[in-house]
Amino acid sequence: xxxxxxxxxxxxxIVPPRKPPRxxxxxxxxxxxxxxxxxxxxxxxxxxxxLKDLPSNPLWEKFWPPEWDWVFANAIDPLxxxxxxxxxxxxxxxxxxxxxxxxxxxxxxxxxxxxxxxxAIMNLIRTIPDLFWAKLFVTAIGIGAFAGTLGLIIFSLSVxxxxxxxxxxxxxxxxxxxxxxxxxxxxASVKVGVLxxxxxxxxxxxxxxxxxxxxxxxxxxxxxxxxxxxxxEAQRQFFQFDRIMGIVILLFVVVFTLEQISVAIRRRLV
Amino acid sequence: MIEFKNVSVTYRGGVKALKNLTVTIEDGEFVVIVGLSGxxxxxxxxxxxxxxxxxxxxxxxxxxxxxxxxxxxLREVRKQIGMIFQTFNLATRTTVLNNVLMGxxxxxxxxxxxxxxWPAEDKERAFLALDRVGILEKAYVRASDLSGGQQQRVGIAxxxxxxxxxVLADEPVAALDxxxxxxxxxxxxxxxxxxxxxxxxxxxxxxxxxxYGRRIIGLRAGELVFDGPIEEVDDETFREIYGRAVTPDDLxxxxxxxx
Amino acid sequence: xxxxxxxxxxxxxxxxxxxxxxxxxxxxxxxIIGAVWSFTSLDISVERLRxxxxxxxxxxxxxxxxxxxxxxxxxxxxxxxxSVYIAWVxxxxxxxxxxxxxxxxxxxxxxxxxxxxxxxxxxxxRSFPELILAVLxxxxxxxxxxxxxxxxxxxxxxTLGKLSTEAIESIDFGPAEAAQAAxxxxxxxxxxxxxxxxxxxxxxxWLFRFEINxxxxxxxxxxxxxxxxxxxINQLNFRQFDKAGTVLLFTILVVLFIDTxxxxxxxxxxxxxxxxxxxxxxxxxDLSGLTGPGLT
Numbered sequence: 001x002x003x004x005x006x007x008x009x010x011x012x013x014i015v016p017p018r019k020p021p022r023x024x025x026x027x028x029x030x031x032x033x034x035x036x037x038x039x040x041x042x043x044x045x046x047x048x049x050x051l052k053d054l055p056s057n058p059l060w061e062k063f064w065p066p067e068w069d070w071v072f073a074n075a076i077d078p079l080x081x082x083x084x085x086x087x088x089x090x091x092x093x094x095x096x097x098x099x100x101x102x103x104x105x106x107x108x109x110x111x112x113x114x115x116x117x118x119x120a121i122m123n124l125i126r127t128i129p130d131l132f133w134a135k136l137f138v139t140a141i142g143i144g145a146f147a148g149t150l151g152l153i154i155f156s157l158s159v160x161x162x163x164x165x166x167x168x169x170x171x172x173x174x175x176x177x178x179x180x181x182x183x184x185x186x187x188a189s190v191k192v193g194v195l196x197x198x199x200x201x202x203x204x205x206x207x208x209x210x211x212x213x214x215x216x217x218x219x220x221x222x223x224x225x226x227x228x229x230x231x232x233e234a235q236r237q238f239f240q241f242d243r244i245m246g247i248v249i250l251l252f253v254v255v256f257t258l259e260q261i262s263v264a265i266r267r268r269l270v
Numbered sequence: 271m272i273e274f275k276n277v278s279v280t281y282r283g284g285v286k287a288l289k290n291l292t293v294t295i296e297d298g299e300f301v302v303i304v305g306l307s308g309x310x311x312x313x314x315x316x317x318x319x320x321x322x323x324x325x326x327x328x329x330x331x332x333x334x335x336x337x338x339x340x341x342x343x344l345r346e347v348r349k350q351i352g353m354i355f356q357t358f359n360l361a362t363r364t365t366v367l368n369n370v371l372m373g374x375x376x377x378x379x380x381x382x383x384x385x386x387x388w389p390a391e392d393k394e395r396a397f398l399a400l401d402r403v404g405i406l407e408k409a410y411v412r413a414s415d416l417s418g419g420q421q422q423r424v425g426i427a428x429x430x431x432x433x434x435x436x437v438l439a440d441e442p443v444a445a446l447d448x449x450x451x452x453x454x455x456x457x458x459x460x461x462x463x464x465x466x467x468x469x470x471x472x473x474x475x476x477x478x479x480x481x482y483g484r485r486i487i488g489l490r491a492g493e494l495v496f497d498g499p500i501e502e503v504d505d506e507t508f509r510e511i512y513g514r515a516v517t518p519d520d521l522x523x524x525x526x527x528x529x
Numbered sequence: 530x531x532x533x534x535x536x537x538x539x540x541x542x543x544x545x546x547x548x549x550x551x552x553x554x555x556x557x558x559x560x561i562i563g564a565v566w567s568f569t570s571l572d573i574s575v576e577r578l579r580x581x582x583x584x585x586x587x588x589x590x591x592x593x594x595x596x597x598x599x600x601x602x603x604x605x606x607x608x609x610x611x612s613v614y615i616a617w618v619x620x621x622x623x624x625x626x627x628x629x630x631x632x633x634x635x636x637x638x639x640x641x642x643x644x645x646x647x648x649x650x651x652x653x654x655r656s657f658p659e660l661i662l663a664v665l666x667x668x669x670x671x672x673x674x675x676x677x678x679x680x681x682x683x684x685x686x687x688t689l690g691k692l693s694t695e696a697i698e699s700i701d702f703g704p705a706e707a708a709q710a711a712x713x714x715x716x717x718x719x720x721x722x723x724x725x726x727x728x729x730x731x732x733x734x735w736l737f738r739f740e741i742n743x744x745x746x747x748x749x750x751x752x753x754x755x756x757x758x759x760x761x762i763n764q765l766n767f768r769q770f771d772k773a774g775t776v777l778l779f780t781i782l783v784v785l786f787i788d789t790x791x792x793x794x795x796x797x798x799x800x801x802x803x804x805x806x807x808x809x810x811x812x813x814x815d816l817s818g819l820t821g822p823g824l825t
Binding site for chain 1: 572611
Binding site: 319321345346348349351352353355357358359360361362363364368369371372373374375376380383384425428429432 | 701703704706707708710711712713714716725726728729
């Protein structure tokens with residue numbers, strides 16, 4: 001009883017099944033993806049040498065040391081403006097999103113026209129990047145933080161509506177039915193039957209949108225929509241790399257800190 | 271031959287899962303380990319291939335010390351030991367064949383296996399292992415598309431493909447229905463008898479232990495409380511191992527008699 | 530029925546935990562103070578609030594109908610395509626870099642000393658918006674699509690790395706344990722026990738990131754880092770609103786096309802093989818829930 005040999009070739013004649021061939025489209029898709037990647041790479045000027053030489057480029061020295069005195073004297077006020085934009089945009093955007101989300105959810109929308117209408121419009125709004133909106137508003141109402149705030153309100157609204165309406169979709173329909181069966185009007189029934197269930201998600205999403213807005217707001221100034229990006233853009237025009245570096249480091253520290261705080265609060269909420 | 275000498279396992283947090291265990295298992299035996307959950311059955315099996323580190327004592331597998339073994343030496347021990355898991359532990363999103371080939375990892379250079387360039391002989395062994403458990407035709411099917419019983423057979427085939435001296439089966443039928451349970455236990459029995467592979471099985475169904483085991487090891491709270499051939503086992507033995515009377519929950523078939 | 534005694538009332542009325550109440554009121558107060566402070570500091574008068582909608586509507590109306598003159602259309606379409614190329618190559622670069630890093634950052638596949646630095650690296654990279662990275666890179670790599678591609682690729686390493694790490698950590702480690710029990714080393718256990726389980730999810734994340742990157746690359750042109758953004762800025766600066774309309778129209782069409790087709794492919798990948806494991810559908814819901822400009 002000491003033989004310890006497993007199955008060996010030649011023990012027995014077996015006919016292993018044949019490996020099923022890949023479907024015809026497998027190779028077609030693979031070839032198409034590779035071709036598209038290579039073509040795209042050439043169109044954007046991909047080059048390995050450029051990638052390799054990137055860290056050793058002598059121009060980097062001009063970024064260092066950052067000109068801190070200048071940064072602290074000139075970038076702090078615009079930075080504060082940036083966060084004011086983010087705060088206001090988050091608040092207004094998320095408040096507007098509340099009724100729109102209920103109109104856009106299959107669970108709470110009773111009117112087919114408002115359901116499909118709001119859905120189509122929000123989808124359309126979402127396809128346009130936030131900075132494009134900001135630029136449109138700058139053109140319409142002039143340079144400054146107001147245009148930036150409006151741009152981010154649109155952005156917050158579109159993200160929030162998407163996230164929140166899908167949460168409402170997934171809510172338990174029971175309480176809503178019960179409230180309506182008890183004779184409540186539609187809006188009143190939604191308020192008592194659905195809102196309490198999804199409110200914690202709403203607050204968590206709002207904080208998430210705030211994090212996105214903080215990051216989005218720092219670049220608004222590049223199109224003249226206020227905030228610290230304006231300073232960045234001006235120094236860029238004058239090739240003041242050491243000041244740019246200072247601003248970027250400052251931005252990083254503040255954005256990173258605010259984000260961690262928001263993440264911590266979100267974790268406590270949900 | 272597997273020799274446990276004064277083996278203790280203490281988990282982080284201070285739980286003593288195995289206390290001063292001394293047992294010897296001869297080549298070619300079919301051993302069933304019984305005990306309540308938490309009695310240390312699983313710890314005993316996993317200590318043999320180093321998935322659980324023994325904190326004291328010595329475990330010799332065919333003369334090689336497992337306790338304290340690391341890296342290449344540990345992998346050499348594991349190469350001789352096939353393992354079958356309660357939850358099958360298959361990579362469900364890939365083919366049955368790829369799962370069985372995992373059993374050949376210790377036999378094939380790492381670069382070949384990593385790139386999927388398995389030698390023909392190793393593939394042949396995988397096919398033979400699948401044939402032995404009767405699901406050769408499923409070789410190129412995604413593992414997730416198989417039934418529970420078939421998945422466990424893939425698990426057995428994976429262990430067989432290792433060409434092991436020992437097979438450890440950790441509650442191999444806990445996730446299966448009664449009919450499939452018997453098929454899987456039958457497979458293990460055949461492997462033990464035909465190939466002479468030493469087989470250790472953890473079971474919590476006493477009627478299955480009775481039917482298939484030839485030697486029974488009983489554990490209670492990490493200690494060895496029974497060790498003997500099946501002929502010496504009766505209701506009283508189980509009562510001692512469990513520390514309570516046998517209930518229908520301890521049996522695979524309701525109404526089955528232990529004695 | 531007799532009136533309840535005071536003691537009984539105290540029993541049946543549960544109170545919210547004090548710390549929870551403090552937390553809730555604290556957050557509310559911060560929000561209100563922040564809002565008031567922001568509103569009063571920013572230069573927003575009631576007068577401007579009243580006229581703004583009219584001004585915006587006027588401009589939006591002027592973008593319709595867009596200028597559909599042949600040469601201009603093909604130029605705009607070319608620029609939109611350039612944005613797509615930038616997004617694709619950037620995503621591919623990020624995918625290649627983030628995949629090995631993700632395994633080095635996950636707690637079930639990497640030693641402890643390696644996890645923390647890698648995770649922090651992801652967090653740091655993620656905090657730099659693409660455009661800020663592009664501003665830094667611009668003097669080095671020059672005007673053009675390559676700068677935008679690098680910025681997008683770099684930023685996406687952070688986001689893809691984080692998502693992939695989480696995907697790896699959420700899998701059942703059983704198959705990898707089986708590979709180790711069979712005598713495989715750590716790399717082999719990852720290759721055969723972990724990779725097949727997470728790759729579909731991770732590839733879906735890549736596609737998802739590509740959708741986001743198409744929007745991000747459209748914006749790159751604002752600072753001259755390639756793509757359709759420069760075209761929009763120019764047309765709006767010269768107040769050629771019908772031409773700006775063309776740019777918006779093609780941006781919308783291409784973004785919609787990519788979102789829809791990519792989402793369809795993602796669904797196929799995640800649910801591939803006809804299984805409906807709950808983990809899969811959960812991942813899919815996560816993904817669909819966050820489509821859009823979010824998750825940057």
